[in-house]
Amino acid sequence: MIEPKEDPIVTLYREAFPHFAQMVRALGGTLEEAKDSFHDALLIYLERERAGKLHVHSTPKAYLLGTAKICWLHMRSKASFSLLPDGFDASEFNDPATDAAMEEREQRVLASLERTGKKCLQLLKAFYYDHLSMDDIAARLGFNGRRSATVQKYKCLGKVRENLKTNLKTKEAYAE
Amino acid sequence: MRNELNETRLIDEYLFGQLNEEERRSFDAHLLCNEAFAEKVDRQRSTHRLIRLFARKIQRRRLEAIHRTLLTEPEFAHYIKNIFA
Numbered sequence: 001m002i003e004p005k006e007d008p009i010v011t012l013y014r015e016a017f018p019h020f021a022q023m024v025r026a027l028g029g030t031l032e033e034a035k036d037s038f039h040d041a042l043l044i045y046l047e048r049e050r051a052g053k054l055h056v057h058s059t060p061k062a063y064l065l066g067t068a069k070i071c072w073l074h075m076r077s078k079a080s081f082s083l084l085p086d087g088f089d090a091s092e093f094n095d096p097a098t099d100a101a102m103e104e105r106e107q108r109v110l111a112s113l114e115r116t117g118k119k120c121l122q123l124l125k126a127f128y129y130d131h132l133s134m135d136d137i138a139a140r141l142g143f144n145g146r147r148s149a150t151v152q153k154y155k156c157l158g159k160v161r162e163n164l165k166t167n168l169k170t171k172e173a174y175a176e
Numbered sequence: 177m178r179n180e181l182n183e184t185r186l187i188d189e190y191l192f193g194q195l196n197e198e199e200r201r202s203f204d205a206h207l208l209c210n211e212a213f214a215e216k217v218d219r220q221r222s223t224h225r226l227i228r229l230f231a232r233k234i235q236r237r238r239l240e241a242i243h244r245t246l247l248t249e250p251e252f253a254h255y256i257k258n259i260f261a
Binding site for chain 1: 180181184185188216219220222223224225226227228229230231232233234235236239240242243245246249252255256259260
């Protein structure tokens, strides 16, 4: 019997994460920080790969380790920023409270969409994030061909956009 | 309905830089003159951010699952445990 082939991301994770964990430990970081930064780097890797924009000059592992280190340093600098002493003039930086409010609002809209329009979100994700062809999407999601899937894609885009309008109005009403 | 779909498609082509020079100029003019249309374009931009947020949420769940699965492999788990011992 032939063993099913392992997901290449699992193989890459098994090979690269211990090295990255060791690097983070040596720099005084924790396992949780190592995992979070490693996942950020893997997301970047996967997104570039799917978009056909991944240019690996050495090995995927080296590329991933380099990206993860940048993500970890970035995370650390953000953490130290939030621990700055009182009186530090931070006006030139983004306000973390505004970023957090924006993220919270987006998460709320997303949670509502996941309840009412999950099929639309899956179709939009397949096209815009996974970069699948409309033929592929039609076959996977059960549409009668690419034309029908394309029409549905624009309907979904409009639907989510209008949902956003309603949600933002509700939010503004709360704020008043 | 058809017009609405065509407009959604046109906004997408603008957001992804797929319009030619003349189309883009005409689109920009429409943006300046029509506030409601400009808001629609902004919301469609936000819609794309939301799609990315949704997709990343799914990807992060997948990566968490891989992490948990690998920690059930004795060699991997032992190695990681020793690093942070």
